[in-house]
Amino acid sequence: MSSQSPTLVSVSTVFPHLKSTIGDLKLSVSDLPMLSCHYIQKGCLFTRPPMPITQLITSLKRGLSQTLTHFPALAGRLKTDGNGYIYIACNDAGVDFIHSNATHISLRDILSPTHVPECxxxxxxxxxxxxxxxxxxxxxxxxxxxxxxxxxxxxxxxxAVTDGTSFWNFFNTFAEVCRGARRISRPPDFSRNSVLISPAVLRLPEGGPKVTFSVDAPLRERIFSFTRESILKLKAKTNNGKWNRNDYGTGMDTVELMGKQSNDTLKVADGKVTAILENWLRNAVSRSQGTETALPPNQTVEISSFQSLCALLWQAVTRARKFPSSKTTTFRMAVNCRHRLEPKLDPCFFGNAIQSIPTYASAGDVLSHDLRWCAEQLNENVKAHGNATVRRFVEDWERDPRCFPLGNFDGAMITMGSSPRFPMYDNDFGWGRPMAVRSGRANKFDGKISAFPGREGGGSVDLEVLLAPETMAGLESDQEFMQYVSGC
Incomplete structure (x- = not known):
């Protein structure tokens, strides 16, 4: 496959269809630390649309203009006032729209199961x-x-303007508008009245902050895919081969079992419901009759599918890095604070509402304990991150306002970004769902992992993994890890 870059065809500015009616939006204590990070770069791969490319470009520009009317912050610019506060000026300055050509590249090239092509x-x-x-x-x-x-x-x-939740709400709304929707299903909430809006001022160096990692370090990038069946097998192993009764509960517990995703549709083959759903139904009947099986005495903590997968990755990468047992390793996860705060933020709150949770353990502990032990360390940190912890993080930042130090500073860090809960495949611009999700160069360093939902849904997960070349080679030869990877 040619590695030739796309050819630029045209660049234009797209403005909102209607003028903005909201004022300046102050950046929050979750927005401001991101000023030293790269822009988010995510996109979707689609089959050929049933229209000429010129017609497609015109249609997408029109849809983008209409979508920006609902997301005026994206058509604005940042501004800093005399007191040092930074705002989004919703001034309808417009967004860039680029049309490029890469007809030397095919879908098959991009869908490689073993590497992400440089193109x-x-x-x-x-x-x-x-x-x-x-x-x-x-x-x-x-x-x-x-x-x-x-x-x-x-x-x-x-x-500094959006996190993953806001990004995918915009992307999916863009697709919804292009399909001809007269009313969008998830209007963004631009309120600025929570504890995240602070009187603290972030002092920045002249010319602005820089990224805190090397953009030239040698890296290998690969996407590892995990099927629903593989993830359930992994979760069962992490939970000592038993399912907690919460797996068969209601609300988010049931959704977690089935994948936690709005786009994770339960597959039914030949009219037969899967064994897992049958078990869930039997359990529901037992609960209604008061005869459900009691939890085993040693099974008190439920480890989720995603925490099980993170624990597997933590162990495998630590093995591949070949640290002495005394070396402290860090597994860092971003958590959505919208539902953790009291009072809760709107699920469509626009902006960043994330905090980063580090979990520490020595390489010796990570490798000498079983998968459940590693997952429990992650589980305890996530579970403890409620309203009080979110507010404590805010207070800590206000005492020392700073940008987020993104990177792998001691060589022993893993940073998990994005989320398999994001509805990345819930976008159809008019000719079908995406074939794949991919990202650009932004915010990539040794140990950066991004989690995507698998295209087939049902709880499947794709992990976009960035590692030093020798570490990636070790991970690819790690049978404890690779036995769960699709196709391996």
Whole structure:
């Protein structure tokens, strides 16, 4: 496959269909630390649309303009007032729209199961742009790249303006509008009245902050896919081969079993319900009759599917890095605070509402204990991150306002970003769901992992893994890890 970059066809500015009616939006204590991070770069790969490319470009521009009316912050710019407070000025300055051509690249090239081709990095605009630069660059850029047998729609968005939840709400709304929706299903909430809005001022160096990791370090990138069946097998192992009764409960417990995703549809083959759902139904009947099986005495903590997967990765990467047993390792996870705060934020709260939770353990402990022990360390930290902890994080930041130090500073860190709960495949611009989700160059360093839902749904997960070349080689030869990977 040719590694030739896409050819630029055109660049234009798209403005909101209607003028903004909201004022300046103050950046929060979750937004401000992201000023030193790259813009978010995520996009979707689609089959060839049933229309000429010129017609597609016109249609997408029109849909983007209409979508920006609902997301005016994305068409604005950052500004700093005389007191040092930073805002999004919703001034209708517009967004970049790029049309590029890469008809030498096919869907098959991009869907490689063993590596992410370098050409994908060319599917995104504003490469390696730091979020502070939103003061004088667009907050959003959309690039549409024509392929031999498909099209890639990539969005680059300022990370001080959106987190993953807000990003995918915009992306899916963009698709919804392009399909002809008269009313959007998830309007963003631009309220700025929570504890996240602080009187503290972030003092920045002249010219703005820089990223805190090397963008030139040698890395290998690969996507590891895990089927629903593989994840359930892993979860059963982590939970000592038994299912907690919460697996068969109601609400989010049941959804977690089935994948926690709005796009994770339960597959039913030949009219027969899967054995797991049958077990759940039997358990529901037992509960109604008061005859459910009691929890085993040693089975008091439920480990989720995703925590089980994170624990597997933590152990495997630690083995591959070949640390002495005394070396402290860190597994860092981003958590959504919208539902953790009291009072809760709107699920469609626009902006960053995330905090980063580090879990520490020596390499010796990570490797000498079983999978459940590692997962329990992660589980305890996530479970403890409630309203009081979120507010304590805010107070800590207010005492020492600072940008987020993203990177792998001691060589022993893993940073999990994105989420398999994000509805990345819930977008159809009018000719079908995406074939795959891919990302650009942004915020990539040794140990950076991004979790995506698998396209087939049902709780399947794709992990985009960035590691030093020798560490990746070790991970790929680790049978304890690879036995769960699809196709291996």
């Amino acid at each position: 994908v990095k060319g599917f995104f605009a504003l490469n390696l742009t730091v979020s502070y630069e939103g003061h004088f660059k667009p907050i959003l850029a959309v690039q549409v790249t024509e392929l031999a047998d498909g099209v890639f729609i990539g969005c680059t968005v300022n990370h």
